[in-house]
Amino acid sequence: MTKEEIIQPENLVYKKPELLNDTPMHYCPGCSHGVVHKLVAEVIAEMGMQEKTIAISPVGCAVFAYKYIDVDWQEAAHGRAPALASAIKRLWPDRLVFTYQGDGDLACIGTGETIHALNRGENITIIFINNAIYGMTGGQMAPTTLLGMKTATCPYGREPALHGYPLKVTEIAATLQGTCYVTRQSVQSVAAILKAKKAIRKAFEYSMQGKGSNLVEIVSTCNTNWRMSPVKANQWMEENMFPFYPLGDLKDNG
Amino acid sequence: MAKMRGATVVDTERCKGCGLCIVACPFKVLALSTKNVNQKGYNYAEAVAPDACTGCTSCAIVCPDGCITVYRKKED
Secondary structure, three states, X not given: OOHHHXXXXXXXXXXXXXXXXXXXXXXOXXXXXXXXXXHHHHHHHHHOOHHHEEEEEOOXXXXXXXXXXXXXXEEOOOOOHHHHXXXXXXXXXXXXXXXXXXXXXXXXXXXXXXXXXXXXXXOOEEEEEEOOOEOOOOOEOOOOOXXXXXXXXEOOOOOHHHHOOOOOHHHHHHOOOOEEEEEEEEOOOHHHHHHHHHHHHHHHHHHHXXXXXXXXXXXXXXXXXXXXXXXXXXXXHHHHHHHHOOOEEEEEOO | XXXXXXXXXXXXXXXXXXXXXHHHOOOOOEEEOOOOOOOOOOOOEEEOOHHHOOOOOHHHHHOOOOOEEEEEEEOO
């Protein structure tokens, strides 16, 4: 069988999701953002919600997310995406509303908005990309940076006496009454990616059923600012991030 | 059981040469090009052992930029 015989439209098994447009993504090679963008695009298309989705993009590396996924987007001020999503969902209750935020946006400047939006039980989904560092600004320490982890602003490693402890936003969210589904996933392997996709789908469905707010944390890599190759960064994440940020569902009231 | 034969098509201009598809492939089908680069200057992924491909789509699922299209056909 020749390659030409296999490459026929009827034999197609996987291609770039249609909602992901042809604009080349600005992310660094191997960045987890690209995988999560693909999953979000696939889930929206599978739910048939492409005409009824309003997404909120953050400030951070994912600031240009609106350039890549063909749904309606609104850009929020730094950290204010959950507040904007609350307003949009209240005005358009039949729309699928989600925010896409990094750890600098959600866990630092936007902690207040995030916790209050989740606690009010707004029917939105927050997708939280946690790579334990500030990516866009050049690798400074984030609230989620692990103890002992070296960054541009803690070059000798994060020390609790000087920098405090890492913040587990997802664990906090699980204790709030307004949340319906709180989970932590990752996208470093095929199995993990398929699980993360199911989690995103579940969160979107719960938010459309009006069951409360949903938080999907994706433990991710930032190979550029971790100063590693993409493959090495995935291994480092498994060895160092997963013990502190264990994967799995923290709450499922669906 | 009939053997599955697969084929991958890499969008070489979109590929950034991160290498995640190469470690995800269970049959070592893909490798980064050693001679060629795309317009951005990245060594892109290419199929070096296309006959080993079964069309499992692992490479395409892990690709952060959605560069890989996979086809699969049952061998007669």
